[in-house]
Amino acid sequence: MSINVAILGATGAVGQRFIQLLENHPWFTVAEVVASERSAGKTYIEATNWVLTTDMPERVANLTVKPLDGILDSTLVFSALPSSVAKDVEAKFAAEGHYVCSNASAYRMEPDVPILLPEVNAGHIHLLARQQEERGWKGGIITNSNCTSSPLVMALAPLRKFQPEALSVVSMQAISGAGYPGVPSLDIMDNVIPFIKNEEEKLGLEPAKMLGAYANGQVTPLSMTVSAACNRVPVIDSHLINVTIRFAQDVDKADLYTAWENFVGPDPVPSLPTAPEKPVIVRYEDNRPQPRRDRDAGGGMSTVVGRLRPADAMGGWQFLALAHNTIRGAAGCSILNAELLKAEGYLDSVTEVVATKA
Amino acid sequence: MSINVAILGATGAVGQRFIQLLENHPWFTVAEVVASERSAGKTYIEATNWVLTTDMPERVANLTVKPLDGILDSTLVFSALPSSVAKDVEAKFAAEGHYVCSNASAYRMEPDVPILLPEVNAGHIHLLARQQEERGWKGGIITNSNCTSSPLVMALAPLRKFQPEALSVVSMQAISGAGYPGVPSLDIMDNVIPFIKNEEEKLGLEPAKMLGAYANGQVTPLSMTVSAACNRVPVIDSHLINVTIRFAQDVDKADLYTAWENFVGPDPVPSLPTAPEKPVIVRYEDNRPQPRRDRDAGGGMSTVVGRLRPADAMGGWQFLALAHNTIRGAAGCSILNAELLKAEGYLDSVTEVVATKA
């Protein structure tokens, strides 16, 4: 008994990652692949330049790609659409009664749409009720964050109680964050590109919302000052960020380590199939985390932190955080969000339908 | 009429860079190559695994490598020794009357030894008198900074007048900074190593001394709080640093740009053969400086800055600076330092000797 799902933007790099991660998923089965007009009507294998290092699942390879403006059977929809396209398409499906778990940025900053990172803000899911009420949607949209916000927020969540007030982030981000074809090799080999369009702005907005408190259909963003500098480095997967932070409260090193070590998400998050055993893994070596050696921690779903030390220039602390940008920072997080949807009962009726079909 | 020079540690990566940069130098000729016992007695070409991309100069290839404990004819000596060896060897040569322009860290923080960056602190050269007086040396030692301090200090020097008080630096450093064989490829391909031994400590000490004021045989370090985080990235040459800075004075963007654009070194520095036309080059594009595209600016002797913008988290400003680590950050700077030595008359007697020889 499994729930059928659809993937919007299935032929792109993030779409492929959805398909890869959903292969053998205990609850969900990819039943529909959806893409732009250029691909619609072809089989998935014909329409797709598969760029991942595992083989395309055979069952999906033979699915026929559906158009974005058609009807979908699956209530649960994952969106790997570019944001420009996502705006209209995701709204249409949400209105029709689908639950869209979106990796696009189009709706992230809408006040009635959650940016879910389940261990951190599972309660924000209740914004869905407001979407249905105010927008008249039968379904709804939940988003996951920008791929750099993800390790930042996961590392900060356990430290919220010390009241962060200022935050400076310097990122070293993987090429896969730009999708495919994405970064030209002539730009990045033996080089760093110290600029990623719109990325620094997102770091100024998304984390504060994600760490905010939910009450009465409203998320109140955490108040903190954020500066960000984003760099693209010649690394295939996973974003490494250098975080400098000042807290309102006095804390010492042990407080911070303890907060990280003890961090777990609220029930039922830890028992969801895609949730890692430890959302935050602390490394105590001098030279960790490293992108290639730490990105697969917790199946790519954990955030690895390390090198905690005082940062006198800002009167605070400095540390590193790393997460796999196309797993926890994109498709993997969307899947975990969907698992939370189901655990919270949003897909209950769906299950019955599928069960009947089977 | 040229001055003969010796290279200590001539067979290593920095030693090779000295030899490459001194080929065709208008004032200096490499006459002696000096290395450890293992190499002494061999010709330079036999003793050296040449790793640069230009060919080994033929004349130098046939020189016989001299031992570190022997006698040298050249008054002017460049040192590319590892710091552990430099301590004793450089002192010995300085005592004997040689002027040692050293790339090693051994003497940098000695109060009577300058860390020279001629455009910034040419006057520190007068510490040589104190060395001769207090240590009884007939010659002396001048050092150049750590290769990451170099772009930092060059970018800060024009801004000194605004009174920097706090400074947070995150570096992305090239593999050549670790010498040869240096960084194993298995550590750095598709990876970032977020730690470089002793590097962050050096950034806490060297820039303050370099930016300090000289008076009466004493350098008073600039008072500022420094935090540093150093990363090794898969880039061959040049270090890129993200600088966040708070000034005591109120400044605006135009003040900072103007200070950089108008910056020149004091006479006679701009007319020295190795001095770049512009010590600081400002790039106004969104995505510059980049290591591969900017490292050769000014023949590798300029520092390229860019992406200036407010950094609210620290109540100040944020920008990037980049310099070629093995040219301006090492051998090139030592050569410029030696040119200053000559221009200031320290090598006057030497020139005559060589002239007589010729």
Added chain:
Amino acid sequence: MSINVAILGATGAVGQRFIQLLENHPWFTVAEVVASERSAGKTYIEATNWVLTTDMPERVANLTVKPLDGILDSTLVFSALPSSVAKDVEAKFAAEGHYVCSNASAYRMEPDVPILLPEVNAGHIHLLARQQEERGWKGGIITNSNCTSSPLVMALAPLRKFQPEALSVVSMQAISGAGYPGVPSLDIMDNVIPFIKNEEEKLGLEPAKMLGAYANGQVTPLSMTVSAACNRVPVIDSHLINVTIRFAQDVDKADLYTAWENFVGPDPVPSLPTAPEKPVIVRYEDNRPQPRRDRDAGGGMSTVVGRLRPADAMGGWQFLALAHNTIRGAAGCSILNAELLKAEGYLDSVTEVVATKA
């Protein structure tokens, strides 16, 4: 009920790979880690600079490293020693009654030592009897091939029946083939090194022996003329080889494809735990195999071939073959060899001992 094993050279890169691959092995348990004097006496975690991307297994981390000249309890011994050391150490252990599955080249070309690639030449294992008879060893040595011979021989084995007579190989080999620290990043970034010491010679000898016929304690090498050119490329894992081959028999494309597609090892090889489902995987796309996208095929134990086409210049055929150099080309193959040892009864007495212990 598991068989205890020892790893010689356990702290190096290949030794680490043995430990990684044996974690969760159904038959074998790493009970002893053995290394040079410098490491002996320390715990494994203290003695080792772990370079793999999965974590060090906790149980092994706490083992105390034993010296190479001591006594070992495990009958089954894996050797990841450098060849210079392997010569004496492996012989000593073989003499004492251990079965040494060696990745070193020291004994490969000895006439009484097999270079085992089980799907290809499982019968060569019977050379062990000759070792015991002629050398008086109570145990014996079996080796696996050089990491470039491995994909070559696996790709050729199905084609043996067409009588290969001339073979030209151009390799593009991964940096991990040189161990750790191995290839300096300054040599290989943005570069190819068109030379690997002794590698071309090994390709001239090992494949012919491996493809040879066993009879009466003797392996008769396959007669074929081999030319080889070996290149190091900036790839982390897996060797890609371009093979040009001329057969004595007339063959067409379909013959070659069919031979590859139908290839399986002799019983009991296909049922051994580490044997891949398909030893040879044929890719029909224009641009495969590729190192990053194909190295993990069959858990790193399959050889992937592709781009078969006529090679008129040599009057034959041209194709690509690829295998994971540190799995199938090193530790993984040794483990499969050990599984064959057990399946053939060489370790029968051992199992009982262990069973008693448990």
Added chain:
Amino acid sequence: MSINVAILGATGAVGQRFIQLLENHPWFTVAEVVASERSAGKTYIEATNWVLTTDMPERVANLTVKPLDGILDSTLVFSALPSSVAKDVEAKFAAEGHYVCSNASAYRMEPDVPILLPEVNAGHIHLLARQQEERGWKGGIITNSNCTSSPLVMALAPLRKFQPEALSVVSMQAISGAGYPGVPSLDIMDNVIPFIKNEEEKLGLEPAKMLGAYANGQVTPLSMTVSAACNRVPVIDSHLINVTIRFAQDVDKADLYTAWENFVGPDPVPSLPTAPEKPVIVRYEDNRPQPRRDRDAGGGMSTVVGRLRPADAMGGWQFLALAHNTIRGAAGCSILNAELLKAEGYLDSVTEVVATKA
């Protein structure tokens, strides 16, 4: 007194290289930059995403981009157009009286169009007369070869006298050969792509024509059997090729070395401004040529050969050759071709015009 030139396709990667190499050229001045409709009318700096590591020449930056279907003043035209566009555009300009030095493949295999590599086949330039006669063009087209044919043909030219009869080439080609944006970084980092569209076919045709004899308006291709395998590797510039060759004549190693060492182009080629001192440089080390260390030999215009040794599998010899693909293999060769045009008098009338202007 300089000759004005136009660059077709000036905004692309090869067009940029033309502009870079022509800066400070003693004979030619870039007076017109020409590109597709999308760019026409803008200044060059507005229209261009400059990807080279030297700065855009200021004078060219301010030129207004002209459309491909307009009138050009310059008699001498360099073409960096894609082949699909080149077919019509180059013919139009040739018909109108321009001499087009083209890097495109569109006309290379036309029997009346030379593929010029001046040191090798300067005489092929006389095919221009046939173009004018048979096609009625007032000007004409000369092409340079594919960037992989270039080092192959340069290395073979000195060996022509030994009668090559079979040739097997395996290339390792730089990413810049695919232009910009060209190869996605996600395809090539930590990878090799063993396929380059149409490249192997070109190696089967171009070298034979280039090495052919010219007589009576006709080039008779050299008769030899060619097999080729082309690979893309993570290298920025320069193609390295492994060449296996069988000669009809008996030769020994010294014959081949001598032929290379003594090779010079026919007069007036060696005295042309862009001609390297040595068209073929022999390296005798085990591990050369290497892309990063040898690509700038002779200012990027020399071909570096090495590792000559017997190749028994083909009954011949094996060696490496390397050349800079975007200098000698593209724009640099076109410029040398244009210098030959001028030296042969084809631009005589032009010089007068320009002289009058000045």
